[in-house]
């Protein structure tokens with residue numbers, strides 16, 4: 001198998017790329033990144049990603065980091081699936097949301113992910129009320145934007161599933177543990193439930209849970 005994903009699968013950014021590859025039927029090998037052992041802080045990993053962060057995709061000497069760039073690359077390998085159309089306007093309407101993810105949505109969600117989930121997972125203490133307050137502020141600014149479009153149509157960029165849904169929706173992988181404050185946002189909740197009912201989501205989740213339990 002020539003495509004390899006370096007991932008810590010409990011992370012939503014890892015889930016994002018594994019889910020997308022599974023959805024598209026792109027076979028891959030998992031190269032586990034062990035945060036507890038610091039395998040991402042080695043010189044060898046730094047050669048792949050100088051940021052010392054996962055996920056990283058490797059394929060026949062081609063190396064790609066940044067989860068949303070990986071989603072775009074995977075989607076481009078299977079144009080027939082329609083996750084990232086060639087038409088410039090249709091494509092830009094999707095890419096816009098992927099940029100929005102990196103700039104606004106991911107940073108807001110990451111606060112809850114770190115404070116409520118990562119700290120508990122690695123025994124790094126209690127959530128910081130100051131950080132949670134900062135997260136609530138960011139969420140109050142950004143969640144209504146996403147909720148607004150999801151009240152109008154089924155998926156982020158319209159009525160079809162696109163690369164934008166993978167970029168933004170992967171956060172639902174840890175929604176329970178991270179305690180994202182999504183209660184007021186009916187559009188986001190309905191969309192999250194829709195994504196989680198997709199066979200590709202179910203298979204990805206089951207595969208990860210099986211590995212973690214083993």
Ligand SMILES: N[C@@H](CCC(=O)N[C@@H](CS)C(=O)NCC(=O)O)C(=O)O
Nearest residue numbers: 011013052053054055065066067068
């Ligand atoms: N913008 C990057 C973020 C990657 C990132 O921050 N990954 C985290 C885990 S979710 C990581 O590898 N952290 C390692 C560290 O902070 O030492 C992406 O979307 O790929």
